[in-house]
Amino acid sequence: MDQKELYVTASLAQLELSDTEAEALSEAVEQMLEYFSRMKEIDVDHLEPTTHALLKANRVREDRVAESPLADLLLENAPETEDRFIVIPNVL
């Protein structure tokens, strides 16, 4: 992966990279991608992909209202709140 691709990928992942970081990471990324390409050696064309090893079907349940006491507790972990709203910098 060249530097340009690395920065495009980082931007898709909402990651900011310093130049030194980009240099160190691009080497590690390259090493892993080269290693991933080893999978080309094995013939898997006839196989179906496995997404979950044991899950055979979706599990469904009745759609009903249940109480959860968690909402307020979860809001306590927000860095900044106003009433029950989470404060972020201006969008516009």
Added chain:
Amino acid sequence: MSTIAEIESLKRWKGILDDTPRRERYTSYVAEWEKRIGAFLEFSPERSEQSASPEESDDGSSTAKSGPLAAVPFAVKDNIAVAGYHLTCGSRMLEGMSSPYTATAVARLQAAGAVVVGKTNLDEFGMGSSTENSALKRTSNPWDTDRVPGGSSGGSAAAVAAGLVPFALGSDTGGSIRQPAAFCGVYGLKPTYGAVSRYGLVAYASSLEGIGVVSGDLEVANEVFSTMRGIDPLDHSSVEAEPSGASSPGGLTVGILSNLGELAPEIEGTYRAAIDGLGKLGMRVTEIELPTLEYVVPSYYTIAMAEASANLARFNGIRYGHRPEWAENPEELMRKARHEGFGPEVKLRILLGTYVLRSGFQDQFYVRAQKVRTAIREDFDRAFARVDTILMPVFPTNAFKHGAAGLTPFQQKLADKFTVTANLAGIPALSFPAGVDSGIPVGLQFLAPAFEEQRLFAAAGRYAELFPLQHPEGFSADWSS
């Protein structure tokens, strides 16, 4: 359900926090060891005492006053939620955050009377094999503090090996329970995928991971597993165990691998000796083949990193976790939070995961990895048609040294081939202490078909007749008053 009978090794632990002289001896023992090994990110039994309330148990029943786990302390890896405790995942991103709720696995143990005493160190978000990727603390191996405890559940394994708790919970995405257990000379169970609810486990690679247990006693590990397991309405991938009920402990047939690739001499030697030992115990030993074994590591990392890139998207500094001092707009806030909050290994995995999922690359990497996953599952299906359990190394070396004297991050990844197979196939595996070489433990693992955990306990129990558990110097388990 759990048996009522007491477990011998747990008797001395019971009520250790309730009796002042015993508690003082215990906490000073923990403090002494902690200076050397740093297994805990947070050791604070008092938090459990403050928050202990009956409504926290999953079925609304009050906390058990009797039973084998009642009043027994345990530790929890810091990527598993316990109400009132921190939930840092070993990351600056979540440093200082407190969990508002408790994982189902922990709640079930609490309902059986067990008491959380603290949260253990780990590689950041479970990403690593040494616990050196923790952004918050360095953890060392109780057998030799120049060495790593393994990872990512390194804190849990070190705490158990040093005798700080009789058992600890970990999570295993690609070997993160079994490898540190092997490095520290204790037992480590990775259950069948879905057998234990993942509710309250901070997600890294959802299709591969699960909560399991580290202990120095097989009976304890089995009791903890039996207490935690079962379907959970809060985790849709949880399943009810369906063991076949087949096979008997005395007559187990064990599959072994002839082509193991490069192994350190102490691992190769222990593996060969264990095969001879199993024969002496009357087990039948048969060679099997796993032709896909050489391709499991690239398949595993492609899938794990792809899932990680999606799962870790939630950490953006908005709703909780690290928030930068200042940002002009929401996008900059997210980028800065992630830049400052994540360590290099986490960034590497997010980048790679994002890359393999980009349009145009999916067939080449992600879909191919999932097909390799099918191939290793089929390898296991063929093998388990002939054998009851498979004996494999856990890791190609024993506990390596801290820092540059150890293995590089890339070498550590290549070394995951024996552990990631069970995660790709969703099957259970148990690592067990198989020997001690030059003062450092060597672990091996048994693997079994889905839901056959009891077969693993039976096989490891037989092996313990040959090699009973050893302890590092300075270990004590005498908590009598």
